[in-house]
Amino acid sequence: MDTPTVVSIKDVQKTYGKPNEKQYTALKGITFDVKQGEFVGIMGASGSGKTTLLNILSTLDKPTAGQVEINGQAINGLKGNQLADFRAKEIGFMFQDFNLLENLTAYENMALPLTLQNVGGKQVQDFVTSIAKTLSIDRLLNKYPTELSGGQKQRVAAARALVHKPAILFGDEPTGALDSKSAKELLDTMAQLNEQQRVSILLVTHDPFSASYCQRILFIKDGQIGQELVRGDRPRKAFYQEILDTLGTFNH
Amino acid sequence: MLLKLSLTGIKGRLKDYIVLFSGLIMASAIFYMFEALATNKSFVSSNSPIRMASIIFQIGSVLLGIITLVYIIYANNFLMSMRRRDYGMFMMLGAKGRKIAQLIAAETLVIGMAATLVGTVLGIGLTRIISNLLLSQMDIQVKQFSPFYLPAVIVTVVFFMVLFVMAAGVNQYQLLKTPVLQLLHNDQQPNHVSQNKLGQLVQIVLSLIFLTIGYTMLINVATYQIAGLVVALVTIVLGTYFLFNAFFGWMLRLLKGNQYIRNRGLNNFTLAQLRFRIKDYTKMLALVAMLFALALGAITVGIGYQSEIPAMAKTMAPYDVVLNQPNPQARQLAKNLTGVKATANYDVKEDAQTVYYRATQLKKNPIMAVQYSNDRAKGIKPVQLKTLQKGNVAALQAIQVPSQFSKDVKVVTDAEFSQIASGTIPIKTYRVKDFMANLSVIKKIHTQQVIANPELAKGQGALMDGSKYVNYQMANGMFSGLEFMGFFLGIAFLAMLASCLMFKILSGAASDVKRYTMLAKIGTRRSLLKQSIAKEIGVLFCLPGIVGSIHVLFGLQLFKQIMLNPYQNLWLPFTIFMILYVGYYWVTTWLYQGIVLKTVTQ
Numbered sequence: 001m002d003t004p005t006v007v008s009i010k011d012v013q014k015t016y017g018k019p020n021e022k023q024y025t026a027l028k029g030i031t032f033d034v035k036q037g038e039f040v041g042i043m044g045a046s047g048s049g050k051t052t053l054l055n056i057l058s059t060l061d062k063p064t065a066g067q068v069e070i071n072g073q074a075i076n077g078l079k080g081n082q083l084a085d086f087r088a089k090e091i092g093f094m095f096q097d098f099n100l101l102e103n104l105t106a107y108e109n110m111a112l113p114l115t116l117q118n119v120g121g122k123q124v125q126d127f128v129t130s131i132a133k134t135l136s137i138d139r140l141l142n143k144y145p146t147e148l149s150g151g152q153k154q155r156v157a158a159a160r161a162l163v164h165k166p167a168i169l170f171g172d173e174p175t176g177a178l179d180s181k182s183a184k185e186l187l188d189t190m191a192q193l194n195e196q197q198r199v200s201i202l203l204v205t206h207d208p209f210s211a212s213y214c215q216r217i218l219f220i221k222d223g224q225i226g227q228e229l230v231r232g233d234r235p236r237k238a239f240y241q242e243i244l245d246t247l248g249t250f251n252h
Numbered sequence: 253m254l255l256k257l258s259l260t261g262i263k264g265r266l267k268d269y270i271v272l273f274s275g276l277i278m279a280s281a282i283f284y285m286f287e288a289l290a291t292n293k294s295f296v297s298s299n300s301p302i303r304m305a306s307i308i309f310q311i312g313s314v315l316l317g318i319i320t321l322v323y324i325i326y327a328n329n330f331l332m333s334m335r336r337r338d339y340g341m342f343m344m345l346g347a348k349g350r351k352i353a354q355l356i357a358a359e360t361l362v363i364g365m366a367a368t369l370v371g372t373v374l375g376i377g378l379t380r381i382i383s384n385l386l387l388s389q390m391d392i393q394v395k396q397f398s399p400f401y402l403p404a405v406i407v408t409v410v411f412f413m414v415l416f417v418m419a420a421g422v423n424q425y426q427l428l429k430t431p432v433l434q435l436l437h438n439d440q441q442p443n444h445v446s447q448n449k450l451g452q453l454v455q456i457v458l459s460l461i462f463l464t465i466g467y468t469m470l471i472n473v474a475t476y477q478i479a480g481l482v483v484a485l486v487t488i489v490l491g492t493y494f495l496f497n498a499f500f501g502w503m504l505r506l507l508k509g510n511q512y513i514r515n516r517g518l519n520n521f522t523l524a525q526l527r528f529r530i531k532d533y534t535k536m537l538a539l540v541a542m543l544f545a546l547a548l549g550a551i552t553v554g555i556g557y558q559s560e561i562p563a564m565a566k567t568m569a570p571y572d573v574v575l576n577q578p579n580p581q582a583r584q585l586a587k588n589l590t591g592v593k594a595t596a597n598y599d600v601k602e603d604a605q606t607v608y609y610r611a612t613q614l615k616k617n618p619i620m621a622v623q624y625s626n627d628r629a630k631g632i633k634p635v636q637l638k639t640l641q642k643g644n645v646a647a648l649q650a651i652q653v654p655s656q657f658s659k660d661v662k663v664v665t666d667a668e669f670s671q672i673a674s675g676t677i678p679i680k681t682y683r684v685k686d687f688m689a690n691l692s693v694i695k696k697i698h699t700q701q702v703i704a705n706p707e708l709a710k711g712q713g714a715l716m717d718g719s720k721y722v723n724y725q726m727a728n729g730m731f732s733g734l735e736f737m738g739f740f741l742g743i744a745f746l747a748m749l750a751s752c753l754m755f756k757i758l759s760g761a762a763s764d765v766k767r768y769t770m771l772a773k774i775g776t777r778r779s780l781l782k783q784s785i786a787k788e789i790g791v792l793f794c795l796p797g798i799v800g801s802i803h804v805l806f807g808l809q810l811f812k813q814i815m816l817n818p819y820q821n822l823w824l825p826f827t828i829f830m831i832l833y834v835g836y837y838w839v840t841t842w843l844y845q846g847i848v849l850k851t852v853t854q
Contacts, residue, residue, distance in 0.1 A: 060773060081777050088775025099770040103524040115520060116776055121511040160774075 004072070006168050006200045007034035007057065012066030014052050014223075026052040028223040029066070034168065037198040039191065041214035043206060043247070049223040051172075054204050058091055058170050059083050071167035088116050092161030092169040096176040098153045100145040106156045107132075107141040113164040131159045134197070135189060151182025155189070162199065171203040175210050187213045208247060212240035219246065255355070262359075268334050271758070271843055272327060273367055275751055279323055280371025280412050285379045286316050286744040287404035289737065292397065312741055319543060319748045321415060326752055328419045330759035331360070332426070343432045356427055357420040364416030372408050376400050382743070383736075455498035462491030467806045474813065481810075492799060493538040500530050500795060518776065518784040525788050529760070530795075536756050537796050540749050544800025544833075547745030549807050552825040554738020556811065556818050557731040562688050563816050564731075565724035570620035570632045572690065572720050573682040573697055574651050582700035588693045591685035598651060598679040601672045606660040609648065610669045611637060620683070621647035637663070649718055651679050653705050687720065694721050746829065750836035753796075757789060757840055761847040768848040781849060786841050793837045801826070 014027040026049045034040050044050045055061035056068060059075050068075050071090050078086055092113075093099075100109050107128060114124045132138040135155045145153055154174055161169055171190075175183035191213050193199045203214060211217050213236065219227040229246060231239045262269055290313045339352055380399035466488035469480040476483070507513055508523045530537065573589065575582055596617035601608040618634035635647045645661040664672075684690050698721045702708045708717045768781055811818040 058773070081779065084772070084775050084777040086775070087773070091775070093774055095770075099766070099773075101521060101524070101767055101770070103528050104520065108520050108524070111515070112521070112771075113774055115515050115517060116774075116780070118516055121515045124515055 003035045003037065005033045005069075006036050006038075006071050007202065008067075008069040009033075009057070010067045012053075012056060012063045012068060014049075014056060014061070015064045026223055027056075027063070030220075030223075030225055032218060032225065034200060034202055036200050037194070039194045039201045039213065039215045040203070041211040041217040042202065042204045042220060043208075043211050043217055043243075044220035045206065048220045050204050050206075050220055053220065054170060054172055054202075057202070058093065059087055088113060089164065090167045092164070092166035094154070094157050094161050094169065094171040094174040096173040098145070098150075098157045098177070100153055100157055100160075102145050105142050105144055106137065106148065109145070109156055110141075110159045110163050113160060117164065127163050128159075131163045134193070135159050149182070150178050151185060154178060154182070154186055158186070158190070162193070168200045168202060171201065171205075173205050173207070173210075174203070175205070175207060183210070208240060208243045211243055212236050217243065265334055267846070268330075269363075272331055272334075273363065275327055275755060276324075276364065276367035277371040277374060278747060278751060279320060279327075280368045280408060281375035281378055282744045282747045283316060283320055283411065284372050284375030284404055284408040285382070286313070286740065287407045288375070288379050288399065288401045289397075289740055291403045291407055292401050315543075315546070316744060316748065317411065319539075319745070319752060320411070322539070323748060323752045323755065324415045324419055326755040326759060328360070328423065330755050331363070332423060333759050333762045335359070336427070336430075339427055340432050349428050353424045353428055356423045360420040360423055361416055364412065364419065368409055368412040368416075371412075372405055375408070376405075382740070452498045452502055455494045456502060459491045459494030459497075459499055462487040462494065466491055470806045470809045473810055488803060489538075489542060492541050492803075493534065495799060496530060496534045496537045496541070496795070501527060504530070517780055518771070521771070522784045522787050525764075525784075526791055529788070529792060532760075533756060533792065536753070537792070540753050541796035541799040541803070543745055543749040544796050545803035545807060547742045547749065548800060548804045548825065548829050549742075550738045550745065551742030551829055552738075552804060552808065552822065553811055553815075553818065554735045554742060555821065555825045556808075556815055557735040557738065559821050560815055561727045561731055562724060563820075564727040565687065565720050567622055567816075568723040568727075569718060569720035570622055570647075570650050570683075571681045572684045572687050573694055574719055575678075575680040575682075575697070576651065576653050576701065577677045577704055578680065579700055579704045582697050582704065585693060585697045585700060586680070586682065589682055589684055589690050591689065592682055593685055594681075594683045596681045598681075599669070600651075600677040600679055601669065601674045602656065602659065602677070603672070603674055606662055607648075607652065607656050608669060608672055609640075609661065609663050610666055611641075611663045612666055614640060614663060619647050619650065620681075621650065651681060652718075653707060654717060655707055687724070691724075698722070742825075742829070743832070746832055750833060753793065754836060754840040754843075757792060758843055758847065761844050764848045772849075778849065782845055785845050785848070789837065789841050789844060793833070793840070797833060 010031050012027055012030045013025065015023050015025045017023040030049075030053065042050055042053065052061065056063050057070070059070075059078070062076070070086075073086070073090075075083070075086065100106075101112070104112070110128045110132065111124050114127060119127070128141070129138065132141060135158060137152060137155045137159060140148060140152055140156070145156070148156065154177075158169075158174070174190075175186055178186060187210060190201060190203075194201055201214075203210065205211055212231075215231050217229045218225050219229070227246060229239075229242060234242075290310070335356075339356070342352055342355075343349070376399050383397065383399060466484045466486075469476055469484035469487070473480050473484075504523055504527050508520070508527075514520050514523070573586065575586060578586075596613075598613050598617070599610055615637045618636065619640070620632050621635045623631055623633045635644075640648065640661075640663050648661055649657055687694070698719065701719075708719075768785075771781060772778070808818040
């Protein structure tokens with residue numbers, strides 16, 4: 001049986017600027033799939049189009065041309081509330097700067113995606129406690145974000161992104177604001193989630209170390225996919241070396 | 253170059269600047285409106301029967317000045333919250349501190365000055381419109397009042413200039429003192445509020461005790477007099493403060509404790525926002541509640557006087573119309589009176605010393621008189637013939653002309669009456685259901701009565717025409733000035749306090765952008781975000797409104813002494829006030845949504 005595809009993007013283009021102005025094409029026809037349970041990385045230098053791609057995938061921006069399907073549903077036609085609901089159900093987000101609400105406790109932050117869908121109180125509690133255990137933050141539930149370390153905050157953010165069991169987890173440089181130890185712990189956890197719970201992850205990063213946790217890496221350059229690396233059965237260290245080598249040649 | 257950069261910065265945030273600018277214009281316009289009344293001594297003194305009025309206006313003036321100061325501080329914070337980043341960037345690019353300081357000063361002063369001038373002109377226009385409206389709507393007589401009044405213009409312009417010079421100074425100082433990095437990253441995220449439970453409990457109890465003492469003083473103001481007023485003022489202010497500092501926080505926690513409320517949509521977020529805000533805004537909300545009470549109180553008392561005037565006239569004359577020796581025109585006009593309850597005819601004869609009445613007529617249609625008990629009018633009752641015959645004839649003055657007041661009165665039999673050798677004067681009295689409804693007819697009749705009895709126009713003091721119409725006119729002259737002032741004061745205060753609240757809320761909006769953007773990203777519907785904002789701001793407007801209204805209900809006790817019924821027609825001022833207040837709420841919500849939701853791409 002084929003593994004289902006959670007993200008499928010086909011020939012996506014994105015052009016900024018009005019027709020009569022100077023136009024800038026950020027994405028020049030990108031095509032790739034993410035299968036369920038995959039851990040895919042997207043790498044590229046600043047200005048390569050990473051962020052534009054992520055914005056389009058996460059339905060925050062619309063492509064100028066091409067199709068985007070998430071969990072089997074085309075998102076091009078969705079509007080307003082449909083888009084918001086779609087994001088709330090199917091997508092989980094992790095941001096570089098955590099984006100936790102400072103005036104809510106860790107528990108309340110994590111419960112937010114569920115209460116948005118008006119899930120009952122008992123169920124909210126079950127889901128939140130179970131994801132908190134998985135991410136080993138179950139002792140921090142009643143703390144406010146200001147009482148947490150960077151690594152703990154990002155774990156809470158990860159829990160918030162996963163609590164409603166989205167089809168895919170998007171990470172936008174989630175380790176960018178963490179020290180190396182916290183970053184490693186977070187990545188280990190993500191890899192573990194991916195392996196044990198079959199969580200599909202799409203990670204956008206320019207950090208080779210973070211990327212080395214992925215199973216497959218797409219390199220973007222000037223709005224196009226320039227190269228693809230697959231880790232296969234190799235140890236992470238070897239993969240890391242290959243990424244470094246690729247980056248050395250790729251960017252020039 | 254810097255000036256050019258600065259102007260580009262303003263252009264980029266034109267909408268925010270329009271909000272700020274129109275807010276400042278309103279502030280100076282309102283301030284002018286108020287000063288146009290307060291500084292016009294001849295108006296104040298010629299329109300109020302009590303000398304208190306000019307003191308009331310001076311106090312009002314000081315209060316309005318304080319609110320304006322607070323308002324300018326908030327508006328200024330709003331301005332700075334918009335410009336901090338730009339200034340930080342200029343400094344990072346190497347602009348000298350002194351240059352930036354000049355730029356800040358110039359910007360604050362230019363905006364302030366332009367707003368003040370436009371506002372003063374607008375104020376003159378508004379004063380004209382509102383005074384015309386008031387004058388035409390309610391048969392008000394106002395003397396010595398003109399929309400353009402030079403001293404008021406001067407006071408307004410000078411006052412605002414001083415405020416803006418001060419604001420410019422504060423801005424310079426604050427900006428130059430703050431490190432550049434902090435200017436660039438001014439993400440002061442409000443934190444959660446931790447509260448000491450025991451302290452909160454103590455404050456809740458204190459607030460209730462203080463309010464109880466204050467309200468008791470107001471209710472029993474007759475007993476405690478001035479001391480009671482002072483105690484009430486202090487305890488109510490303190491009580492209000494503690495109420496906002498502790499009580500509402502406690503209520504929000506109760507709401508948050510409710511599973512069902514907490515787990516729906518964004519409620520948890522909204523409640524958390526509110527908890528932070530109410531704590532942060534404690535002084536502000538307490539101030540708004542007090543001002544709300546003052547403003548609503550002023551309008552209520554103003555409108556109260558409006559309904560007081562006919563009521564007052566009623567207690568001074570038992571008959572709505574007395575036709576004394578009427579001419580044919582007056583008789584004709586009297587037929588137009590509507591809702592006539594009772595009429596009576598009396599024949600009168602008089603000589604140099606004595607006025608004669610017929611006992612049979614006075615028995616058949618007893619003369620009516622206003623009954624008093626404890627110095628208060630208690631309705632109109634017939635006077636027994638016996639009372640008149642015993643010599644208590646004061647009641648008869650109601651149907652007399654002034655020159656008869658000092659004459660002897662004799663109540664005689666019909667036979668005796670016919671023997672008196674002088675002409676019979678016919679008198680007819682009318683009592684109608686609704687004096688105000690018949691006002692225009694009664695006014696015409698009165699004019700005819702004066703033609704028929706020229707002495708009516710000359711009488712003064714004890715010899716004054718005692719008819720209801722004249723009494724009405726006198727009360728109207730006395731109270732409509734007060735009514736006008738009440739309205740003006742109320743509207744000026746309301747506009748100021750609501751603007752204060754508006755800017756305080758808006759100046760916090762910039763730091764909320766990130767939160768709402770994040771909520772939108774994780775899939776919150778736009779409508780839900782709007783709802784959350786509407787709820788949050790709604791509560792911030794509602795709480796001081798409710799507290800202020802309760803203060804007013806107790807505060808009206810003060811006017812029991814000088815008004816017949818201060819609680820009459822309470823719905824009218826409350827409705828007018830609510831409409832204006834709700835208007836401010838909508839504008840604030842709309843602007844806030846515009847600020848925090850505009851960056852969300854869909």
